[in-house]
Amino acid sequence: MKQLGSFSDMPIRSAQTADLDAMMALTQDAFGDSAWSRRLMAEVLEAAIERPEQQLARIWEDPCGLAAPPPHPNPDRIAGYLIAQVIGRDAEIQSIAVWPGRQRQGVGTALLHDFMERARRKAWDRIFLEVRAGNEAAQKFYLRQGFEHYGRRPHYYHSPTEDACLMRMRAR
């Protein structure tokens, strides 16, 4: 992995309503037909702004603005995002994506560490997530961060239909 600097230097911030276009461009590129709708992404962003204790949307800003390939204008210089929700004393990562041009450079790790640091501060118990069974890259990414597999949910995803692998880790 090419190092981007210490985590304290990372340009990570909370997403704002103005980030919606850039987040939609990234989520469509990453997840294709199974990407969240614009309406759902807008609702999640609104919830993250109004109820930050329950809903999180974090952005890794790209200082060079070069993350998104044409035709994406990437006006807001977003290299990656992480979206999560808090359920009681646990948290769930709902979506994470990094533009292909910025992958394998530590952006996903930085977003996850930013989130895990918050999990420790808030004394949450566990972090859960679901990932497509065929998405080996993401599973390797999560395993490297300390997540473990704990189950499988058949036919959970659509477009195309696929099982979900269930993963979790202790938050503290």
Ligand SMILES: CC(C)(COP(=O)(O)OP(=O)(O)OC[C@H]1O[C@@H](n2cnc3c(N)ncnc32)[C@H](O)[C@@H]1OP(=O)(O)O)[C@@H](O)C(=O)NCCC(=O)NCCS
């Ligand atoms: C999964 C994802 C967020 C990882 O982000 P990233 O910024 O590329 O990850 P990092 O650079 O922090 O990678 C850290 C480590 O994870 C593992 N990893 C990441 N991508 C990998 C890949 N494509 N293949 C194998 N291992 C990978 C490696 O161990 C890597 O360390 P290394 O580069 O030193 O080998 C990114 O690949 C992505 O956006 N994928 C498309 C969307 C997606 O699948 N999201 C997850 C849905 S649940």
